[in-house]
Every structure is written in C-alpha cells, then in structure tokens.
Amino acid sequence: MPTGHVTRGTTGTNRLRRVDRWIASLPAFxxxxxxxxxxxxxxxxxxxxxxxxxxxxxxxxxxxxxxxEIEPERVALASLSAKPGVSFRLGGFEVPLPDAMERADRRPAVIRALNVLRQYPEEAVAGSWDLMVSRLAPGGVLVEGTCNEVGRVASWVDVTSDGPQTFTASLRLASLESPLIVAERLPKALIHRNVEGERIHAFLEELDRHWRYNAALAVYSPVQRWVATVEGMRSAGWPVLHGRTRWRLGEISVPWSAVAPA
Known part of the structure; x- marks a missing residue:
C-alpha cells in the first residue's frame, strides 16, 4: 500500500517554476x-x-x-499525458518506480515533494524525509517545501542522506511588498516555528528589516533592492550562500543550521 494520505491535489501551470529552476542547477542533477x-x-x-x-x-x-501520486484516479488521468521521458506511477513516500525502468534497483537523483507535507502534522516530517531520502541514489537530494497557488512565493529545504542541508526562500520581486510573505509558505518543518525565540523567526524579521532599510533602491529596480537586502543579511552575520546570480532571481539560501528549530 502507498505510504501517505491523499492531498487536495491543487496544481497549476508554472506554479513550480522557481523550484524547477533550482533543481536544474543542482550538482546532484x-x-x-x-x-x-x-x-x-x-x-x-x-x-x-x-x-x-x-x-x-x-x-x-x-x-x-x-x-x-497516491490517488489512483489522478494517476490514470495523468498517464494519458505520458510521453518519452515522462511516466506516472501510483505510490507515496516509499517512492516506487516503474518495473519497466531497466533495473529494479534504479534510484532517483532528485525527488521533488512540493506542497505535500504542508497538509501533514509537523511530527510526520522527519519520518517522511527519512523514507524519501532512503530511496535516493547516492549523492541524491530531496527538495521539499511549499509555494503559493501562482508560484510567486516559495520556500524549500534540500535534504540528503546527511540530513537537511539548506533552506531557500524564492520570491517574485516585481510584486513583493515584504519578504515576510514567505512565512505563509514555509516548509512544514518551519511553519509553526515562526515565533519569538526560533531561528526562522529571527531570520525573517532581519530579512524584512533589511528590505525596508533598502527601500530607496526600489526607484532603480526591485532586483537592486533585493540584492542589497541579501548583502545586508550577509554583512549582519547570516551565513548567506551563493552570490548575485542567484540573488537576482529573488532567492536567498542559508545552511539549515541557521534556521533549524531550536
């Protein structure tokens, strides 16, 4: 039997474009x-x-x-759209792969699980991560997180066999009023931890403070304002990863230890 529960199934065109772009850049892929x-x-x-x-x-x-997918009717419907390079399978967190895929021990380099654990209790996260990661190929990555309905606000965690590695927030800058909007779309492991005394709360508050401090740069572009915001975070001592190429996409990434539940 598949492991997990049927989710609402909400989906939409371009909803996951931000995380797709992230996966395309991963060395594991x-x-x-x-x-x-x-x-x-x-x-x-x-x-x-x-x-x-x-x-x-x-x-x-x-x-x-x-x-x-864990819902048989969804698999049957999606299978009508199968094509070379894309297939569909009934299953859950145990990540079964089609028998026709060459060999029984074949394992994925990347598993993307977006907007799945959002509907689970927080205490289910660790076990679900462990089960999915156990199905990865050596050096593989689980990308788990959530986004809003139109994909303009997203965040995710990269998880490997060594545990969670990084946290990333990705925002559409052209319409961004405050980076605090991502609090509504944090991964399940963090969404209930956005309270005083927790690292993710301190991170988001500091991010918003730098965004407001750099408001004058908005006359040039929201991208310049965001880059200055992320640079400010790094100068303030946050272990911000990567550089301007990724920051200009509306991303900010930090090691998991910087935001992990206390």
Missing amino acids: RTAADPLVVDLGYGASATTPLELHHRLARVRPEVEVVGI
Missing part, C-alpha cells in the same frame, strides 16, 4: 550518471511533471521524470 527525477505528489493533473521535464531537458536532454 547536473552530474548524475542517471538523471532520474521524481515529482512526488504532483496533484490533480500532469502539469507539473511535464513542466519539470521540459525545463530539466534543457540541461540534461536524457532526463527522465516519474510522477508519483
């Missing part, structure tokens, strides 16, 4: 001997697995995407 990627809990239509394949194929034309 770019250097994988077998670029197999799982879209776990893709929802009520085949939209997000098809989009994921389209975007990743620009980097690795030989990529294969397997969409896995």
